Amino acid sequence: MQPVIEARNIVKRYLGRSRSADVLALNDVSIEVNPGDTLGIVGESGSGKSTLSRILVGVESRTGGAVFHNGEEVSSRADWSALRRDVQYIFQDPYMSLAPHLTVGESIVDGLEIRGLGTPAERRTRVAQSLELVGLRSKDANLYPSSFSGGQRQRVCIARALILDPKVMICDEIVSGLDVSVQAQILNLLVELHEREDLGIVFVSHDLRVVKYLCRRLMVMSGGKVVEANDTESVFRSPQDDYTRHLIDCVPKGVEE
Amino acid sequence: MKQPEKGNALLTVSATAFALLLMVAFVGPFFLVDPIQQDLRHVLEPPLSPNHLLGTDALGRDVLSRLVSGARISLLVALVGMMGSILLGTIFGFTSGTKFKPLAWLSDRLIDMQMAFPYVLLAIVIVAAVGPSIPVLIVLMILAGWPSAARVTRSIVLGERAKDYVRAAELVGANQLRILTRYIGPTVVPAILVIAPLQAAAMIVMEATLSFLGLGVQPPTPSWGGILLEGKPYLRDAWWLTTLPGLTIALTCAVLIGLGQGISAKLTGNRRRRVDVLRDPLQGEDSGEKIQPSQEKGHPGRSVERK
Amino acid sequence: MNRNQASEAISSDAEPAGDLLVVEGLTIELENSPGASPIVQDMSFRVAAGEVVGLVGESGSGKSLIGLALLNLLPDGVIITSGKILANGLDVLTADEETLRKMRGATLATVFQDPGAALNNTRTVRQHLAGVLQAHGRFSRQEVRERSLQALNSVGFPNPAARCRSYPFQLSGGLRQRVAIAMALINNPKVLIADEPTTSLDVSVQKGILELVRRRTIENHLGCLFVSHDLGVISEVADRVIVMYAGQKVEEGPALSVLTRPQHPYTVGLIASAPTMSSNLANPLRPIPGTIPPVGEAPSGCAFQTRCPQLTKELCSPLDPGWTIDPDDSSHRWFCYRQPKLKSRRKES
Numbered sequence: 001m002q003p004v005i006e007a008r009n010i011v012k013r014y015l016g017r018s019r020s021a022d023v024l025a026l027n028d029v030s031i032e033v034n035p036g037d038t039l040g041i042v043g044e045s046g047s048g049k050s051t052l053s054r055i056l057v058g059v060e061s062r063t064g065g066a067v068f069h070n071g072e073e074v075s076s077r078a079d080w081s082a083l084r085r086d087v088q089y090i091f092q093d094p095y096m097s098l099a100p101h102l103t104v105g106e107s108i109v110d111g112l113e114i115r116g117l118g119t120p121a122e123r124r125t126r127v128a129q130s131l132e133l134v135g136l137r138s139k140d141a142n143l144y145p146s147s148f149s150g151g152q153r154q155r156v157c158i159a160r161a162l163i164l165d166p167k168v169m170i171c172d173e174i175v176s177g178l179d180v181s182v183q184a185q186i187l188n189l190l191v192e193l194h195e196r197e198d199l200g201i202v203f204v205s206h207d208l209r210v211v212k213y214l215c216r217r218l219m220v221m222s223g224g225k226v227v228e229a230n231d232t233e234s235v236f237r238s239p240q241d242d243y244t245r246h247l248i249d250c251v252p253k254g255v256e257e
Numbered sequence: 258m259k260q261p262e263k264g265n266a267l268l269t270v271s272a273t274a275f276a277l278l279l280m281v282a283f284v285g286p287f288f289l290v291d292p293i294q295q296d297l298r299h300v301l302e303p304p305l306s307p308n309h310l311l312g313t314d315a316l317g318r319d320v321l322s323r324l325v326s327g328a329r330i331s332l333l334v335a336l337v338g339m340m341g342s343i344l345l346g347t348i349f350g351f352t353s354g355t356k357f358k359p360l361a362w363l364s365d366r367l368i369d370m371q372m373a374f375p376y377v378l379l380a381i382v383i384v385a386a387v388g389p390s391i392p393v394l395i396v397l398m399i400l401a402g403w404p405s406a407a408r409v410t411r412s413i414v415l416g417e418r419a420k421d422y423v424r425a426a427e428l429v430g431a432n433q434l435r436i437l438t439r440y441i442g443p444t445v446v447p448a449i450l451v452i453a454p455l456q457a458a459a460m461i462v463m464e465a466t467l468s469f470l471g472l473g474v475q476p477p478t479p480s481w482g483g484i485l486l487e488g489k490p491y492l493r494d495a496w497w498l499t500t501l502p503g504l505t506i507a508l509t510c511a512v513l514i515g516l517g518q519g520i521s522a523k524l525t526g527n528r529r530r531r532v533d534v535l536r537d538p539l540q541g542e543d544s545g546e547k548i549q550p551s552q553e554k555g556h557p558g559r560s561v562e563r564k
Numbered sequence: 565m566n567r568n569q570a571s572e573a574i575s576s577d578a579e580p581a582g583d584l585l586v587v588e589g590l591t592i593e594l595e596n597s598p599g600a601s602p603i604v605q606d607m608s609f610r611v612a613a614g615e616v617v618g619l620v621g622e623s624g625s626g627k628s629l630i631g632l633a634l635l636n637l638l639p640d641g642v643i644i645t646s647g648k649i650l651a652n653g654l655d656v657l658t659a660d661e662e663t664l665r666k667m668r669g670a671t672l673a674t675v676f677q678d679p680g681a682a683l684n685n686t687r688t689v690r691q692h693l694a695g696v697l698q699a700h701g702r703f704s705r706q707e708v709r710e711r712s713l714q715a716l717n718s719v720g721f722p723n724p725a726a727r728c729r730s731y732p733f734q735l736s737g738g739l740r741q742r743v744a745i746a747m748a749l750i751n752n753p754k755v756l757i758a759d760e761p762t763t764s765l766d767v768s769v770q771k772g773i774l775e776l777v778r779r780r781t782i783e784n785h786l787g788c789l790f791v792s793h794d795l796g797v798i799s800e801v802a803d804r805v806i807v808m809y810a811g812q813k814v815e816e817g818p819a820l821s822v823l824t825r826p827q828h829p830y831t832v833g834l835i836a837s838a839p840t841m842s843s844n845l846a847n848p849l850r851p852i853p854g855t856i857p858p859v860g861e862a863p864s865g866c867a868f869q870t871r872c873p874q875l876t877k878e879l880c881s882p883l884d885p886g887w888t889i890d891p892d893d894s895s896h897r898w899f900c901y902r903q904p905k906l907k908s909r910r911k912e913s
Contacts, residue, residue: 110431114435179623207767
C-alpha cells in the first residue's frame with residue numbers, strides 16, 4: 001500500500017545574521033502517512049513538529065528534502081493543488097482560522113466553489129451534511145464565526161476540511177486551547193471520522209495523553225529530529241530513547257498511579 | 258457601558274452636522290443674495306449689519322453668501338478629491354500587498370516617492386505648467402492624498418495575509434485574486450470608511466491652502482481659500498473677512514473628523530465583544546464571549562429567571 | 565441554609581487561626597446586567613499555611629476572576645456584590661487603596677499564566693527584582709543584591725550571579741516563569757495565587773515549576789491557591805481541590821478523595837472526559853454532552869442541570885440545598901441539588 005503522503009529528508013533552516021546564528025528547525029526528518037493511519041507527532045516547543053506538519057501541506061516552504069504524494073514528488077503548483085485534494089489541514093487557533101466576515105457556510109463551501117464541484121443547490125446540501133457530520137446543525141451555516149465557541153469553531157474548520165473528501169487530515173494542536181470536555185468531544189469526533197470514513201489522521205500535539213488516546217502510531221520529535229517512531233503501545237511500554245522516557249515521566253500522572 | 262455610547266453620540270452629532278452642512282452648501286445659495294453682486298455703497302461692513310449677517314467685503318459683497326457658495330465649491334472639490342484618492346490609494350494598497358514581490362516593491366517605491374514630495378511644491382509646478390482650474394485642483398488633491406489611503410490598505414492587507422484564515426483559504430485552493438476579493442478585501446472596507454472623512458477634512462484644508470496661494474479656485478468663483486486670500490489685506494481693519502472663513506474651515510474639519518471618529522468608535526464597538534474582559538487565560542477560550550444567545554448544540558434554551 | 569452558612573458551619577471545627585486566606589460568600593457579577601447570573605456565586609473557601617488548594621474549572625467557571633478578586637483588581641464592568649476576603653487577617657474588600665497597594669506583592673503575591681506579561685523586556689531580571697523589593701520597603705543596594713540572588717536561587721534559576729543581567733527575551737518560557745515566581749516570593753508573602761502558571765509551558769518545564777511551587781509553599785508556610793483546568797496538574801500539585809462550574813462551587817475535598825472518588829456529576833463527567841496515560845480507545849473518553857452556558861446565562865438553581873445525566877427536574881429546581889458529606893471523609897463534600905438517597909449524611913438546615 002502506497003503512502004498517501006510522504007516526506008523524505010526534510011530540512012528547514014531559518015537564516016540568522018551569521019551562519020552560526022542559523023536555526024535548524026528540521027534536520028533530516030522523514031515521515032509517511034498511509035491511508036487510514038492515525039499518526040501522532042509529539043514534541044515540546046521547538047521540536048519542529050508544527051513546522052513539519054505545515055511543510056507537508058505546503059503552507060511553509062522547506063529548505064531541503066522532498067514531499068511525495070501517492071509516490072510522485074510534489075514540485076509544481078498543480079502538484080500541491082492535487083495534494084491538497086487528498087490532504088487537509090486544521091490550524092491550532094480556532095479564532096483566527098475562520099474569516100470573521102464570512103458566514104460559516106461560506107467558509108465551508110469555498111473549496112467546492114473554487115473547484116466548480118456541483119450546482120449551488122448540491123453545494124448547499126454538502127455544506128449541511130458536513131455540518132451535521134461534525135455535530136453542528138445544518139442551519140448554523142448562516143451564522144458568523146462570532147456566534148460560536150472555540151470548540152464549535154474547530155468543528156467548523158473540520159467540516160471545511162472534510163467537505164473536500166480528503167484521505168488524510170493533519171491536525172496541528174487543534175485541541176490545545178480548548179476546555180477538557182470540549183476537547184473530548186473533538187477527539188471522539190476524530191475517532192468517529194476515522195472509523196466511519198477511514199480518514200487518516202496526523203495529530204500534532206505536545207500532550208502525550210491525547211496522542212496516546214487517539215493514535216496507533218507515534219513519532220517523538222526533539223530539536224528538529226525524530227528521536228523515536230513506533231506504534232504507540234510499544235513506545236509507551238518500552239521507550240527506546242532517553243528523551244522519550246523523560247517526556248513520559250514528565251506527564252502529570254494524576255492519582256491513578 | 259460608556260464607550261459605545263460615546264461613539265454613537267459622536268457619530269449622530271457629526272453625521273447630522275455634516276448633513277446640515279451639505280444642505281446649506283447646495284441649497285443655501287438659492288435663498289441668499291448673489292455672492293458676486295458688488296455693492297460699493299456698503300463696503301467693509303462688519304457682521305450684524307442690516308441685510309448682511311456676516312458683513313460685507315471690500316467690494317460690498319455679502320460675506321455670508323460668499324461663504325455658503327464657497328462651501329459648495331470647497332466641499333465638492335474635497336469630496337471628489339477624497340473619493341479619487343481613496344480609489345487610487347486602495348488599488349495601490351492591494352498592489353503593495355500582493356505576493357508577487359516585484360510588483361509589491363514597485364508599488365511601495367511609488368508610494369514613498371509620492372509621500373516624499375511636498376504637495377505645495379508639486380502644485381506650483383503643475384499649475385505653472387497647465388494653469389489653475391478646478392479639475393487641476395482635484396487632480397492635485399488626489400495626488401496628495403492617495404499615499405495615506407494606500408498605506409492604510411497595505412498595512413491591513415499585509416496583516417490579514419499572515420492570518421490563518423487566509424492560509425486556510427489557500428489550502429482549499431483559493432488563488433491570490435480570490436483571496437484579495439473574498440477574504441482580505443472586505444476587511445479593508447471598515448478602515449476605509451474611517452479614513453474617508455479624515456481625508457476629506459485634509460482636503461478642505463488643502464483646497465483652502467492652494468486657493469489662498471492663488472493656485473486653486475480662481476476669482477471671482479468664491480471658495481474658502483479665495484475668500485481668505487481676498488481678506489488678507491484687511492486683516493487689521495476688517496477682521497471678519499479672514500476670521501469667518503477660517504472658522505468655517507475649522508468647523509467643517511471638526512465635523513468631518515468627528516464623523517471619522519464616530520465611525521471608528523462604532524466599528525470598534527461592534528467588533529469588541531462586550532465581555533471580553535472575561536476571556537479565560539486559556540489561550541483563546543471564551544468564558545464570556547457574548548451575552549447573546551449563541552447557537553450551541555444541546556443547549557435547551559434560556560432559563561435565566563429573575564431572582 | 566445557603567452554601568455559605570453550611571460551609572461555615574461545617575468548617576467551624578477547622579482551625580481558623582491557621583488560615584491565611586479566607587473567602588466567604590464571594591459573589592462577583594456583571595455590572596449593569598440585571599437578570600444575568602453571577603459570574604461567581606457565593607464562593608467560600610479557605611487556604612491554610614503550607615497547603616496548596618487547587619481550583620479546577622473550565623472556561624466560564626469564574627476561576628480566573630477569583631484570583632483578581634482576591635487582589636481587588638477586577639476589570640471594569642465586573643464587580644464584587646457581596647462576600648468577604650481576608651488575606652492574612654486583612655479585609656481586602658474594605659481596605660483603602662494604600663493598604664491594598666502595600667499588600668499586593670508583599671502579603672499576597674500572584675503568578676499568572678503568561679510570564680511575558682509580568683516581565684518588561686526593557687529591564688533586566690535584576691532590575692525586575694529590585695523594583696519589586698523597592699516597592700515595598702527601603703533597602704540598601706547590598707541588601708537588594710543579596711535578596712535578589714537568594715530569591716533566584718530559591719526558584720532554581722541557574723547561575724543567578726551571571727544571568728541576572730539577562731533580559732526576559734533572552735530567557736526561555738520556563739526561566740521567565742521562574743523569574744516571575746521569584747518576584748512573587750521575594751517579599752515573603754503569606755498567600756500565593758498561581759493562575760495557570762504552567763499552561764503555556766512545555767511538559768518537562770512544567771514538572772519543575774510544579775515541584776517548585778509545592779516546595780516553596782511547604783517550606784515558606786505559604787497558603788497557595790493554584791488555579792488550573794488540567795486535572796493532571798492539579799493532582800500533582802494540590803493538597804485539596806475545589807471544583808467549580810459556571811460560577812458555583814460543586815465539590816471540594818482532599819485531592820485524593822475528589823479525584824479518585826468524585827461524587828458531583830460534573831466532577832465525574834470532567835474526570836471521565838480528561839485523557840490520561842491510561843485512556844485508550846477500548847475505554848473511550850466520555851465527554852459531557854452539551855456546552856457550558858455563556859457567562860451570565862447559567863440557569864438559576866443548579867448551574868449544571870442543563871447537562872446533568874442525573875437530572876431530576878423536581879429535585880434540581882432552585883431550592884436551598886445543603887452539602888452532601890462523604891461518610892468516609894468529612895472534609896470531602898459536594899453540592900448537588902438532588903437529595904440523594906445515599907448512605908451519606910445530609911447536613912440539615
